[in-house]
Amino acid sequence: MMADAETGGTQKPRRKKVGAVAVVGGGIGGMETAISLAESGYRVYLVEKNPSIGGTMSQLDKTFPTNDCAMCTLAPKLVGTARQKNIQLLTNAELVEVEGEPGSFRIKVLRKPRYVNVDKCTGCGTCMESCPVRATPQIPEPPKVAENLEPEKKARYDRVIGKYPDRKGALLPILQDFNAEYHYLPEDALRYVAEVLEIPLSKVFHVATFFTAFSLKPRGRHTIKVCLGTACHVRGSPKVLDAVARKLGIAPGETTPDGEVTLETVNCLGACALGPTVMVDEEYHPMTVGRIDALLKKYGWTNVDKAESAPAPADNEALATRGAPAR
Amino acid sequence: MTKLCSVQELDGLRSRLSAKKDPRRRVIAVCAVPGCGAYGSEKVPPALREELKKRGLEDKVEVIATGCQGFCEKGPITVIRPENILYTSVKPEDAAEIVEETVVHDRVVERLLYKDPVTGERAVHENDIPFYKHQTRNIFGRNGLIDPNSIEDYIAIGGYAALAKALTKMTPESVIAEVKKSGLRGRGGAGFSTGQKWEFARKAVSPDGAKYVIVNGDEGDPGAYMDRSLLEGNPHSVIEGLMIGAFAIGACEGYLYVRTEYPLAVKRLYIALAQAEEYGLLGKNILGTGFDFTIRIFRGAGAFVCGEETALLASLESRVGEPRGKPPFPAQSGLWGRPTNINNVKTWANIAPIIANGADWFSSIGTKSSKGTMIFSLVGKINNSGLVEVPMGITLRRMIFDIGGGIPRGKKFKAVQMGGPSGGCVPESLLDLPIDYDQLTAAGAMMGSGGMIVMDETTCMVDIAKYFQNFLKDESCGKCTPCRVGIAQMHAILTDITEGRGKEGDIEALEELSDVVKNASLCLLGGTAPNPVLTTIRYFRNEYEAHIRDKKCPAHVCKKLITYKIDAEKCKACGACLKACPARAVSGEKKVAHVIDPARCIRCGACFDACKFDAVELL
Numbered sequence: 001m002m003a004d005a006e007t008g009g010t011q012k013p014r015r016k017k018v019g020a021v022a023v024v025g026g027g028i029g030g031m032e033t034a035i036s037l038a039e040s041g042y043r044v045y046l047v048e049k050n051p052s053i054g055g056t057m058s059q060l061d062k063t064f065p066t067n068d069c070a071m072c073t074l075a076p077k078l079v080g081t082a083r084q085k086n087i088q089l090l091t092n093a094e095l096v097e098v099e100g101e102p103g104s105f106r107i108k109v110l111r112k113p114r115y116v117n118v119d120k121c122t123g124c125g126t127c128m129e130s131c132p133v134r135a136t137p138q139i140p141e142p143p144k145v146a147e148n149l150e151p152e153k154k155a156r157y158d159r160v161i162g163k164y165p166d167r168k169g170a171l172l173p174i175l176q177d178f179n180a181e182y183h184y185l186p187e188d189a190l191r192y193v194a195e196v197l198e199i200p201l202s203k204v205f206h207v208a209t210f211f212t213a214f215s216l217k218p219r220g221r222h223t224i225k226v227c228l229g230t231a232c233h234v235r236g237s238p239k240v241l242d243a244v245a246r247k248l249g250i251a252p253g254e255t256t257p258d259g260e261v262t263l264e265t266v267n268c269l270g271a272c273a274l275g276p277t278v279m280v281d282e283e284y285h286p287m288t289v290g291r292i293d294a295l296l297k298k299y300g301w302t303n304v305d306k307a308e309s310a311p312a313p314a315d316n317e318a319l320a321t322r323g324a325p326a327r
Numbered sequence: 328m329t330k331l332c333s334v335q336e337l338d339g340l341r342s343r344l345s346a347k348k349d350p351r352r353r354v355i356a357v358c359a360v361p362g363c364g365a366y367g368s369e370k371v372p373p374a375l376r377e378e379l380k381k382r383g384l385e386d387k388v389e390v391i392a393t394g395c396q397g398f399c400e401k402g403p404i405t406v407i408r409p410e411n412i413l414y415t416s417v418k419p420e421d422a423a424e425i426v427e428e429t430v431v432h433d434r435v436v437e438r439l440l441y442k443d444p445v446t447g448e449r450a451v452h453e454n455d456i457p458f459y460k461h462q463t464r465n466i467f468g469r470n471g472l473i474d475p476n477s478i479e480d481y482i483a484i485g486g487y488a489a490l491a492k493a494l495t496k497m498t499p500e501s502v503i504a505e506v507k508k509s510g511l512r513g514r515g516g517a518g519f520s521t522g523q524k525w526e527f528a529r530k531a532v533s534p535d536g537a538k539y540v541i542v543n544g545d546e547g548d549p550g551a552y553m554d555r556s557l558l559e560g561n562p563h564s565v566i567e568g569l570m571i572g573a574f575a576i577g578a579c580e581g582y583l584y585v586r587t588e589y590p591l592a593v594k595r596l597y598i599a600l601a602q603a604e605e606y607g608l609l610g611k612n613i614l615g616t617g618f619d620f621t622i623r624i625f626r627g628a629g630a631f632v633c634g635e636e637t638a639l640l641a642s643l644e645s646r647v648g649e650p651r652g653k654p655p656f657p658a659q660s661g662l663w664g665r666p667t668n669i670n671n672v673k674t675w676a677n678i679a680p681i682i683a684n685g686a687d688w689f690s691s692i693g694t695k696s697s698k699g700t701m702i703f704s705l706v707g708k709i710n711n712s713g714l715v716e717v718p719m720g721i722t723l724r725r726m727i728f729d730i731g732g733g734i735p736r737g738k739k740f741k742a743v744q745m746g747g748p749s750g751g752c753v754p755e756s757l758l759d760l761p762i763d764y765d766q767l768t769a770a771g772a773m774m775g776s777g778g779m780i781v782m783d784e785t786t787c788m789v790d791i792a793k794y795f796q797n798f799l800k801d802e803s804c805g806k807c808t809p810c811r812v813g814i815a816q817m818h819a820i821l822t823d824i825t826e827g828r829g830k831e832g833d834i835e836a837l838e839e840l841s842d843v844v845k846n847a848s849l850c851l852l853g854g855t856a857p858n859p860v861l862t863t864i865r866y867f868r869n870e871y872e873a874h875i876r877d878k879k880c881p882a883h884v885c886k887k888l889i890t891y892k893i894d895a896e897k898c899k900a901c902g903a904c905l906k907a908c909p910a911r912a913v914s915g916e917k918k919v920a921h922v923i924d925p926a927r928c929i930r931c932g933a934c935f936d937a938c939k940f941d942a943v944e945l946l
Contacts, residue, residue: 064807065849067652171645176626210647211628213587229549230744230780231706233794239932246909267631267798269588270552272706273399273713282590289936
């Protein structure tokens with residue numbers, strides 16, 4: 001955020017413009033702005049809420065897209081900001097109020113206490129070392145998943161993990177096997193795998209949520225997949241998907257309340273000549289909107305159909321003469 | 328099964344196997360794959376065998392359940408050799424008639440023959456059918472000759488002879504030189520010279536000597552399924568190519584990376600690997616030449632971006648499938664930091680024929696810069712959909728109208744989408760374009776993995792652009808901002824256009840965004856993502872303008888911009904639309920023309936499909 005004293009509006013200035021600028025935020029952007037302004041002759045007040053400038057970039061290893069070392073870019077700017085005589089650093093401070101208009105305004109800055117005389121401090125670090133009260137965080141060790149797992153479950157998990165004695169690169173195949181067995185990834189299984197393979201849980205979840213083959217929610221006993229590949233798309237698969245969703249009463253990605261069937265979409269089943277293709281469990285079905293009823297009936301999923309036809313609109317008199325539409 | 332310890336033993340086995348297969352002997356080859364399985368194809372071979380058994384012919388006639396034979400539109404295809412009589416759409420019930428007429432009495436079953444949709448003429452032999460007549464099926468044709476679960480079938484037709492030749496008569500350098508000379512370019516889409524790629528991996532130094540070769544079977548392009556058909560129909564051809572590549576590069580381990588959506592391919596590859604190991608074609612000291620090689624199978628987990636080689640490597644290492652910047656290229660630092668060579672399934676399948684028949688044979692086919700044949704999946708709004716293998720340089724017109732048989736129901740051709748989400752739409756004016764890597768790139772499309780989706784006048788090009796951006800928005804791994812945010816923005820603008828909220832300047836905004844996404848993305852997913860948008864704007868700008876200015880979808884696809892209406896004169900008041908309507912939007916009585924209530928209509932098109940009198944109109 002930057003307010004430039006030179007860029008006044010077209011309105012008549014009420015007060016005299018001053019050549020001082022306030023830059024809020026001492027990250028890489030704020031520092032660069034402050035330095036450029038200071039070099040072109042402005043007085044700059046750089047307000048930063050943390051005790052030191054540098055911002056998030058100081059925590060980065062590399063930067064996009066060139067993979068340059070972040071610190072190599074940042075360090076000269078840190079030094080430049082500190083050395084520039086036209087910049088006044090207001091660290092550990094927050095902007096609380098702005099009053100006035102572009103070109104002429106006042107800001108109110110809240111400076112938090114430091115308990116150290118900044119002018120005299122050389123940053124030698126001795127006080128830190130000799131301070132008897134340390135703020136060492138006490139994070140309790142999380143309980144081990146293995147201890148709380150039912151023995152039967154643990155044996156089942158171990159059987160899968162045991163198939164991959166070479167732990168290097170075993171995570172994905174293990175998750176695939178879990179997925180094949182349970183049709184989804186149970187949370188305790190993920191926690192257990194992280195523990196056994198000694199991988200951070202965040203990494204396990206990263207992999208588990210990245211790939212579309214995995215689901216963290218339990219899936220139904222059967223899966224119906226509607227292919228949305230290009231060939232199926234041009235032959236009308238969106239219509240098929242709409243109709244299947246309507247007839248089952250669930251949106252893609254959802255499971256019927258009785259846990260019977262999960263509706264999913266897939267980007268290509270590789271059965272493009274049949275399109276639009278629908279796959280129930282492992283079976284392929286070339287589909288049209290008209291054939292959906294027969295398919296759902298074949299698998300005995302017609303009960304959901306009743307729910308859809310139940311609220312018959314009363315105002316449609318034609319229905320009364322014909323009776324309820326046969327489905 | 329005994330281990331083959333030398334090339335002589337392999338040759339001996341081959342001659343014993345082919346002696347058993349008299350070329351005059353009757354063979355019935357039926358394609359039995361999931362695509363055809365939807366038509367019940369897996370029941371056809373047992374029905375035929377049963378029928379033969381009844382007549383005591385089971386020893387005289389062989390029934391093979393083959394992989395995909397390409398002509399999926401008319402599947403399951405049944406070819407009877409040696410005459411090469413081709414029957415289409417064969418059902419288990421037809422088995423008795425086929426055996427009785429064709430096998431016993433040498434007569435043709437007229438009703439099962441291919442019927443030309445235009446002339447109505449029947450074609451008896453495989454090569455009389457236009458779909459097959461114009462093809463050059465060097466790679467894919469072998470699918471119809473073998474049972475994919477039998478290594479003996481593959482050996483009998485000359486399988487593993489190229490491997491034996493490479494191992495005993497050639498050096499790694501001469502194999503690379505041969506592949507380079509053949510002019511083979513990567514069949515995965517980008518079209519980089521395969522020989523050159525191998526050379527990089529050969530020359531790269533590995534810290535511990537380990538190098539890897541990988542088959543990229545993560546066929547993610549929607550609309551392409553030839554990799555799957557090759558893996559399912561002829562797994563050994565890919566394995567043999569991989570082994571030759573491993574020998575040339577100096578790798579001792581290979582990976583088959585297969586999409587999770589292809590369970591049958593995985594199953595057949597496991598069988599194929601086990602058979603090759605039993606014969607000693609995999610493992611230690613292969614054919615007594617001192618060459619060691621093992622192959623592992625790795626299933627993908629459903630991520631389009633894993634087709635990109637660095638993302639593929641990341642997922643092989645059980646990490647999230649995010650691409651990384653190149654260099655270093657996988658040839659220098661790939662799997663586990665070792666030199667790695669990754670090629671597409673089709674590229675690997677081309678290797679054995681090149682080594683067996685020589686580079687000159689291969690380079691005699693094709694154009695100046697693109698050699699050999701290419702397998703395309705010809706799908707969408709086309710009469711003869713299926714997998715076709717044609718020499719490079721054939722024109723799109725011949726592909727679509729001669730092989731593909733034109734557009735169904737007399738509709739007009741509009742465009743063909745090539746190269747999947749990275750490719751573009753080629754309009755009618757470019758139909759005489761010869762298919763080769765460079766010509767297609769110049770037209771704004773891309774060879775890609777060979778998907779060819781034909782679109783007719785009822786396809787909306789803005790909707791197609793939106794479709795691809797939606798696909799890519801979901802599949803973008805999210806690592807770099809231009810791709811993650813840029814594609815989402817393009818999709819938002821396209822959604823607005825298709826829902827009647829388009830405004831002047833949208834096309835320009837799309838073009839500007841495309842430029843940024845193209846140039847600033849980390850990998851080729853983002854680098855090619857704007858292609859579907861740019862080509863549709865380039866060739867079908869008028870459709871965009873109709874959506875934006877007139878709020879009309881000329882192809883009547885975009886739901887928010889269409890209305891269904893019943894033509895009172897054509898309506899016979901049969902009630903079909905009324906029954907079909909899920910939203911109760913149709914009202915009417917007997918003998919009174921029906922009416923659609925636009926407020927209730929959800930524009931699902933059920934009434935349109937249900938009407939037998941074409942009384943439901945799209946406005």
